[in-house]
Amino acid sequence: MNEKGDWRRYDEQIGNTLLIPTLRMPPKATFSCSYIGRNREGRRTLSRKSNSGEFSVLGCEAAQPRFLQPPNSKEKENMSSIPFCVEESPIENSKPPPAPILSPDPPEPLYLVGENITLWCSTPNLLLQGRRRYQFSHTRQNEDQPSIKDLDWHEGNISLVLTATREDSGLYKCRYLEWKYERNISSKWSRPVSIVVRDPLPPPVLKLDPPSGSLREGKVLSILCLSSESNNAKRFHFSQNGVEMTSSNEEPVKSSRDSGLLTLNMSVALLYAKNNESLQFACRYEENINGRWIMSPWSKTLNATVVEPVWNLDFDFIWSYARMLIPFIILLVPLAFYFRKKKSKPEVTYSNIENFSSPPGPTMKNHLRQEEEEEIF
Numbered sequence: 077m078n079e080k081g082d083w084r085r086y087d088e089q090i091g092n093t094l095l096i097p098t099l100r101m102p103p104k105a106t107f108s109c110s111y112i113g114r115n116r117e118g119r120r121t122l123s124r125k126s127n128s129g130e131f132s133v134l135g136c137e138a139a140q141p142r143f144l145q146p147p148n149s150k151e152k153e154n155m156s157s158i159p160f161c162v163e164e165s166p167i168e169n170s171k172p173p174p175a176p177i178l179s180p181d182p183p184e185p186l187y188l189v190g191e192n193i194t195l196w197c198s199t200p201n202l203l204l205q206g207r208r209r210y211q212f213s214h215t216r217q218n219e220d221q222p223s224i225k226d227l228d229w230h231e232g233n234i235s236l237v238l239t240a241t242r243e244d245s246g247l248y249k250c251r252y253l254e255w256k257y258e259r260n261i262s263s264k265w266s267r268p269v270s271i272v273v274r275d276p277l278p279p280p281v282l283k284l285d286p287p288s289g290s291l292r293e294g295k296v297l298s299i300l301c302l303s304s305e306s307n308n309a310k311r312f313h314f315s316q317n318g319v320e321m322t323s324s325n326e327e328p329v330k331s332s333r334d335s336g337l338l339t340l341n342m343s344v345a346l347l348y349a350k351n352n353e354s355l356q357f358a359c360r361y362e363e364n365i366n367g368r369w370i371m372s373p374w375s376k377t378l379n380a381t382v383v384e385p386v387w388n389l390d391f392d393f394i395w396s397y398a399r400m401l402i403p404f405i406i407l408l409v410p411l412a413f414y415f416r417k418k419k420s421k422p423e424v425t426y427s428n429i430e431n432f433s434s435p436p437g438p439t440m441k442n443h444l445r446q447e448e449e450e451e452i453f
Contacts, residue, residue, distance in 0.1 A: 088112070104132050106128050172261060172264060173252070174264070175251070175265060175267075176199045177197075177198045178198075178249055180194070180195055180269055180271065185367045186272040187271065188273070188275070189240055189274070194235050195236040197252065209253045210234055210253075212227040212236050215247040217246055236250075244271060248271055249269070251264065272366070276372070277371070279374065280301050280303045280304075281301075281302040282302075282357065283299075284298070284357070289381060291380070297346070298345075299345040301359035301360075301375065303361045306363065308365055310343075310362060312361045356379055358374045360373060
């Protein structure tokens with residue numbers, strides 16, 4: 077309010093500080109303030125006015141005041157022909173301090189919930205002429221409308237440490253106040269820095285083929301790592317018995333039955349089963365999101381068992397029965413030899429011969445001679 081009792085309403089300020097050059101102030105002026113908040117329904121409401129404070133501009137006695145026209149028509153309605161003190165002094169001629177530079181540490185395109193982020197508000201390389209206080213501003217992009225929140229002033233502290241949450245996403249900027257010429261002079265706001273916070277990646281799902289995880293020695297075990305469905309680039313990692321195997325982003329692994337590892341390509345790992353042992357497998361993956369590789373947690377551990385071949389398992393069973401059959405095999409050999417020898421002997425016939433003087437006895441039947449005689453008759 078000026079000396080005539082006319083009130084002038086200034087534009088809404090981002091912070092809780094209003095800076096007015098003395099060139100644009102009358103010798104005496106009364107100020108009050110109010111703030112805009114949100115009720116439970118989310119609507120913007122204006123608070124009541126605060127108590128009034130009267131301010132005076134000193135150093136105008138020796139100078140000749142002049143009547144200045146307001147710079148625009150909007151101000152002309154509320155401030156017509158108000159005398160301003162135009163006495164030149166070091167305060168009026170001094171420029172505001174340069175804007176600081178805001179930088180996040182670590183500099184990442186996005187952050188995960190729970191990570192620590194340090195925002196550094198660095199001032200230019202100027203000699204410190206007085207005390208400095210730093211202020212950070214957070215603009216959160218909501219669906220309805222942006223929400224601007226000025227954080228508290230930090231005395232001599234040029235950094236702000238955040239433990240990232242989803243609510244911390246948005247634009248950040250900073251400025252500082254410098255105590256100079258017996259007053260606080262505010263710098264311009266720094267360029268805004270975007271902070272994006274997202275949830276960690278979900279763990280993948282591990283599957284084995286065969287699903288039972290039990291296979292014979294020498295067979296191939298297929299390990300499949302299923303990740304979230306997205307078109308982002310991914311890299312997969314597998315572990316065997318708690319030791320990480322070669323990851324898919326490294327050089328392809330040559331087939332080797334000695335090492336047990338057959339191949340490792342994208343989300344599938346193939347291994348030759350060997351030895352009679354139990355194996356534990358797990359997997360995880362990296363996903364490139366906005367230029368940053370983010371690692372997922374490990375999947376649940378699955379067990380695989382390598383068993384001996386069938387002929388190896390039944391050997392003792394077969395050998396026990398074979399030992400019982402050996403005596404029978406030994407007895408069968410002479411019997412087979414006897415029947416074979418008996419079958420190979422010629423036929424013997426006996427007959428009584430009356431007209432010959434030779435004694436009777438066994439004779440060899442000559443089939444060939446008999447056939448010749450039949451032909452003669």
